[in-house]
Amino acid sequence: MATITELKCAVRDTLESRGVLTQLRARIRAEVFSALDERSGPRPPLSHHNLLINQLLGEYLEFNNYRHAASVLKAESGQPEVPLDRQFLANELNVVEDARSKSVPLLYGLISHFLISRGENAGQLFLRGVAPAAGAP
Numbered sequence: 001m002a003t004i005t006e007l008k009c010a011v012r013d014t015l016e017s018r019g020v021l022t023q024l025r026a027r028i029r030a031e032v033f034s035a036l037d038e039r040s041g042p043r044p045p046l047s048h049h050n051l052l053i054n055q056l057l058g059e060y061l062e063f064n065n066y067r068h069a070a071s072v073l074k075a076e077s078g079q080p081e082v083p084l085d086r087q088f089l090a091n092e093l094n095v096v097e098d099a100r101s102k103s104v105p106l107l108y109g110l111i112s113h114f115l116i117s118r119g120e121n122a123g124q125l126f127l128r129g130v131a132p133a134a135g136a137p
Contacts, residue, residue, distance in 0.1 A: 026068025
């Protein structure tokens with residue numbers, strides 16, 4: 001007959017192999033962030049830049065099955081539950097997509113663009129300092 005310790009190890013190993021333990025840990029983290037946020041008072045509104053950045057990150061996380069990280073991002077950032085329309089996001093970023101690029105997150109296309117551009121011209125991209133809206137994180 002198995003000991004209690006052996007039984008605990010077997011249950012833990014089974015839950016880990018099924019991904020349940022990871023889901024539970026991520027859910028607990030998200031709930032902790034949510035509870036802490038409730039105590040810290042109202043969150044300032046998301047700036048336009050942060051809304052777009054969070055959307056790009058969320059799309060990337062979901063695509064790569066980092067659903068737990070995505071749920072924590074939503075809980076901690078105050079990102080809307082309903083994601084922005086992809087076409088709207090592409091328009092905001094001045095991105096034109098083809099059929100192939102629509103199968104991956106926009107972030108992949110942006111990174112690819114800059115890596116390819118880097119090879120074509122040795123010049124550097126000049127980034128203008130843009131301050132988020134007042135009160136934005």
